[in-house]
Amino acid sequence: MINATKKWIFLKISGAILVPLKLWFILNLITIYDQDYVNVVSFFNNLSSRFLFSIFIINAYFFSALSISEVFEDYIKNNKIKNVANRFLYTSAVVIPLITIILISNL
Amino acid sequence: MENKSPLSPHIQIYRWHISSLVSISHRITGIINIIAITLICLWASLLLLGESNYEIINLFLSSLVGKFIILGLTWSFSFQILSEIRHLIMDLGYGFELKTTKISGLIVIFGSIILTVISYLIGKNFF
Numbered sequence: 244m245i246n247a248t249k250k251w252i253f254l255k256i257s258g259a260i261l262v263p264l265k266l267w268f269i270l271n272l273i274t275i276y277d278q279d280y281v282n283v284v285s286f287f288n289n290l291s292s293r294f295l296f297s298i299f300i301i302n303a304y305f306f307s308a309l310s311i312s313e314v315f316e317d318y319i320k321n322n323k324i325k326n327v328a329n330r331f332l333y334t335s336a337v338v339i340p341l342i343t344i345i346l347i348s349n350l
Numbered sequence: 351m352e353n354k355s356p357l358s359p360h361i362q363i364y365r366w367h368i369s370s371l372v373s374i375s376h377r378i379t380g381i382i383n384i385i386a387i388t389l390i391c392l393w394a395s396l397l398l399l400g401e402s403n404y405e406i407i408n409l410f411l412s413s414l415v416g417k418f419i420i421l422g423l424t425w426s427f428s429f430q431i432l433s434e435i436r437h438l439i440m441d442l443g444y445g446f447e448l449k450t451t452k453i454s455g456l457i458v459i460f461g462s463i464i465l466t467v468i469s470y471l472i473g474k475n476f477f
Contacts, residue, residue, distance in 0.1 A: 255441060266469075269427045272390070273473025276420050277412045280401040282461055287394060296394075300387060307384040327431050339369060343391040 250309060257306040264299040287347045296347070300340040308336035368455035375459075376433045379426045381427035396418045405452050421470065 263338050273343050275286050319325040364370060397404060410416050436454050439445055445454050 259438055262375065262431055263432055265427050265431050269424050269469050270423040270473050273420065273470055274475075275423060277416070278407070279408065280397070282405045283404070284397055287397065300391060303384065303387050307380065307387075310377075310380055310386070339388060339391055343395055350397055 249346065253302045254306065254313075257302050257309070261299075261302050264302060267295055268299050272296055287350050288319055293347060297340070297344045300343060304336040304340050308332050368452045368459075372433060372436070372455040372458050375429060376437075379429045379433075382423075382426045384429055386426070421466065424461055425466040425471055428469065429458065429462040432461045432465065 271286070271292070275283050278286075287296070311332055315325050315328050315332075319328065394408060396407065409419070436445070436458055439454075445451060
């Protein structure tokens with residue numbers, strides 16, 4: 244299996260997993276965005292909310308990194324710029340969710 | 351080094367169709383959503399700073415502008431959900447006929463508005 248096929252399969256699997264997670268996320272975002280500190284913290288302290296939020300951001304960054312790299316492939320002609328952009332993208336996709344999960348675990 | 355492989359043609363070359371509108375909107379909402387998720391990660395992380403710092407963010411989010419942003423994000427996520435389902439159905443080999451692509455595109459556009467309203471009402475416990 245070539246890399247492009249593997250990338251396509253990962254994109255489709257993560258996209259399908261994201262559909263119910265996005266729905267869960269928007270429903271909860273609407274519920275908590277204007278709540279006070281105690282309620283928002285208790286949302287993130289709830290084990291199932293924290294677990295689903297963590298899975299959601301990991302999957303969302305993974306999916307976005309793959310999708311945005313496709314956009315780079317389509318519109319960036321210079322290989323050097325494309326490689327730098329892709330490296331920055333993939334590093335962010337690992338670092339941002341990881342730091343967020345560590346921080347919300349300490350709430 | 352310049353890449354010799356062909357790039358996507360510029361969007362203004364083609365006449366606009368429902369499918370092209372849904373396709374470009376899918377990409378734009380995808381970028382909006384990941385920026386929003388990044389800001390939400392930052393918001394969640396800032397909770398560590400304590401209640402007094404949270405008040406500033408809470409004031410902004412509770413304002414009319416904050417509510418408008420949340421509603422806009424709800425639409426953006428709703429659009430992505432329906433557009434992703436459309437993509438997955440097409441990946442299974444269905445819905446490539448011209449008429450079907452127009453209908454499914456319209457379902458994504460109008461369905462995202464309906465899903466936004468329903469999500470907002472459920473989220474705010476109106477049901």
